[in-house]
Amino acid sequence: MLPDAWHYFGDIKAGNIAVKPLTGTSAMDYTAILEALNKASLFDLHRLQSAIYQELINPVRVEQIKAQLKVGQSISYFDPQANGLIDAVILKIQKTRCLVRNVKDQKNWNIPFYYLNLDDVDTAIQPKPHTTGIPKSALQVGTQVGFKGRDNHELFGEVIRLNPKTATVKISEQHTWLVPYSRLFPVIDGTSYDANPTQASLFIEHDKS
Structure with a gap:
């Protein structure tokens, strides 16, 4: 996570998202961000995806994460398929990825650094009130x-x-x-x-x- 977190406060217009820094916290409100993104077009999402990916592979960010890791460290990572956090232990540290062993099923996975939830962030996304079903x-x-x-x-x-x-x-x-x-x-x-x-x-x- 960056020292400054960002919070959506306006509509998405012409591919731009109005944001402002939150003071006194590094947490991000994923529910609010998703609600803002629901107003975006497919092209808006594609453009944002491209920009976000460049940040995911930013060498400075990668090195900052790598410096915090050590073999045997207990971590949690966000699994897109499970849409939730998985507890694991680091087995090997590579250039941009690490080999981990899941605590629950003891399976090994090679995952990118950006999967790691080193700040114990709450990743839950809450459905809107009175929503039918569960998104x-x-x-x-x-x-x-x-x-x-x-x-x-x-x-x-x-x-x-x-x-x-x-x-x-x-x-x-x-x-x-x-x-x-x-x-x-x-x-x-x-x-x-x-x-x-x-x-x-x-x-x-x-x-x-």
Whole structure:
């Protein structure tokens, strides 16, 4: 993270985003940033992606991260596929990447430095109030969720994969379901919260993969 964090406070206009520094904190509000980006065109996003990538491979930034690393160090990194943080231990440090071993499954992965969450940043993105379902951006592999089956009965399980339009939800060792994100509701502390209990649960199917 840079010493100065930036916060979106205006609309995206003509490919430009109005930003101002936050004082007294290095945290970034990912939810607010995503809300601002929702107003961007595909070209706006493409232009920003190009600029962001150049910063990701900036040699100065890379060296700053590398200087903080050591073999055997416990870290967490953000996995785009899981859309969440993974705890791991550094096994080897390379020029722009490091070899890590995941704590949970003991698998080794070679990841770029920019995956590393050295500042213990809260990476959660909160859905908008009164949002139907759970947006993909706010969901992580391992999250407990609920949904209504074809008989309108509630089913509960764990998200094991994030697909383009559906989440793969495991409800038992033998059964997984492909559920549209708009049909999911969160399960918090053993209780369910259905934002739209009368909505019909269509387009839900067993995962045959």
